[in-house]
Amino acid sequence: MDVLMLARLQFAFTIAFHYIFPPLSIGLGTILVLMEGMWLKTRDPRYHNMARFWTKMFGLIFGLGVATGIVMEFEFGTNWATYSRFVGDIFGSALAAEGIFAFFLESGFLAILLFGWDKVGPKLHFFATCMVALGAHFSAVWIIVANSWQQTPAGSHLEINGGRVPLSHQLQPAELGHARMVIDDFWGVVFNPSSLDRLNHTLVAAWSAGAFLVISVGAFYLLRKRHREFALSSLKFGLVLAFFSSLLSLTTGHSSAIGVAQNQPAKLAAMEGRWETGPDAPLHPFGWVDLKNKRTFGPVIPGGLSLLVAGQRAHVITGLNDVPPDLRPPVQATFQLFHVMVGVGFALIALSFWGALLWWRGVLAETDRSATRWFLRLGVFSVLLPQIANQAGWFTAEIGRQPWIVWGYLRTSDGLSAVVKANQVVASLLGFGLIYLLLFVLFIFLLNRKIQHGPESLEESHELPESWLKQSRA
């Protein structure tokens, strides 16, 4: 394998593994805010007990996010040095802002969240919980800004040897070391055409990841008839967030896709396996792309794609036939991953509605009813679904961006480090493979142990910190 494929593989592997954790932190952080907020409001010790249990889970997840996240900050420099020089004027600011505004906020207040129960009063502790959740959301903001600028560059222009070049200029290999993107307008970079849509979509998908983790554990306890009250209450918190986030995933996903149609037509064509340019473009619920004959098989909703993109069947959608072959993303992978994401997204909506219906009818914990039992069984496994959708969605976005690393300006193959050899990347890739395998096994093991151990019994958790009791009596 050549160094390009190896470097791409390494980046994909390290970011995909890292991305197991941040959505869980964002989603679970939001739920912690809700739980602790309810405790402050009602002073019901059951909420306190729940916040304590889920905080411990949060600590474990966050720790792995930090450990695997450091790699990401430096991998642009190690493997993509030419890219780093090319985009440093723009991309670096977003990463630095992420450090200053998000990571410090998260890690500072995390100390109080995890270890400060006895050190500060309940209101300050709640404030710390809010700040950790906010920091997790901020980190998404800046990294999405950076990535969206790669997808839809704005607020900047290309310079070669310090001179501005026209938009139509295609970078030649000989110019690579002398070209860079230069910032014109910071807010133009931040609010580039795709950043808001993609940020919204990413955040609500992250809420789903946290919500379904809580649903999964709650459902597991209910089925095993353990910690019934705790489980039901957790399940309800999870369901509330799952209900909103799965519906919002649909609307935010829809507006993201409209943005892709406008800004990255080649990506949209690959996502839907559309070859012909024309109006009345159909939508495939699922299918298979025949790359040789340039056709896409599967059931279709006639005119569906045109309708979704522009609200009218007459809207013309650009097909892959009108994209030069060397500017097409890998079609099959983009198509399939996109459809996995959409399919799982609909499954999450269905599951949330089912849960809401059972809650409404007051039978969410009636495990002797077979409908409830089936819902809970699916619920236990539902934790995997947002993870699958998140990964598939990001792979769609990044594979669909190919062959560009900065859309329209720099090709991925031109972004590599000139001095890093294939055997070095093989060595580091093997290292990451082994270490992350070990981490994954240990993470699942410890997560499972925590779940099996369960929350403290209510009597134990009545031992609130002295300072808190004084304030609750007051």
Added chain:
Amino acid sequence: MDYNLLWFGIVGVLFAGYAVLDGFDLGVGALILWVKDDGERRVLYNAIGPVWDGNEVWLVTGGGALFAAFPSVYATVFSGFYLGFMLLLFALIFRAVAIEFRSKEPWPWWRRWWDRGFFGGSTTAAFLIGVAMGNIAWGIPLDARGEFAGTFLGLLRPYALLMGVTTVSLFTMHGSIYLHMKTEGPLQARLRRWINPLIIAFIVCYAVVTLATLLYVPHITDVLRAQPVLFVFAILLVLAIANIPREIHHGRDGRAFLSSCATMLLLMALFALGMFPHMVFSNPEPWHSLTAYNSSSTPKTLHIMTVIAAIGVPIVLSYTASVYYIFRGKVKVTKDSY
């Protein structure tokens, strides 16, 4: 305003902040195997428990600031030091999860292995950071485009390895002084006996490095010869080191730790003074060196980053100080602890 000078300074402050803060918790890692009792080891872990991951953010933010302000330096250094840097990342991952996982299970074998991971990860990280600094000071081969033109083995020159050992000894000394402040009873008494030998070990290493620098890396001492007034930093450094045993002797743990922090800041200041305006020396062919002026982002980006830093840094410092204040005093291991 000279933004390039300003950002040379800000990147320097971020990495100096990293050295001072993560320096002590890497040092705690280097000491972990010398404390035998499990209860005492937990005290060590929890002495850094609430702060270690905030400390590591200084490295991440320093990396981000370097990327934003001096993209060519970021690109050259991290691609040039590829294998070494991957090892550093592995080491940092290992020690992070060791802290996280270690006390989650009671089994002695489990804890023993994570203790070793914490020790190995911390010591390796400290050593590699020193080796990298040694290479940057000595100079690495750069081509006309500022790309690294050397080999991995070439980075293992004796001067760089010596800097690695010195960094390990510095962090270990710093860690022991931090722990002395955070512990009590027999553990503290034992730590107190280690501090003086650790200080002496560091002074010996540092003396050898200084000698080697004067003999073999004269370009980094040019500025001191040109402007002897800067020797004031060196004098302050000696005073700061000498003050540590004095404060310990008088039982003023907090001031001893501050003295140790001052030592590290002065070391970084001397390093930065010796480097400026260079960020990576090219050796041979010094005209290929990367400087704060030939490898920076545009003035516009530096201006934007200055605004971001002016808003962000005071906020960061205020709650970092609050967290250290809330967790001040001796360590108590409770059910929420690591």
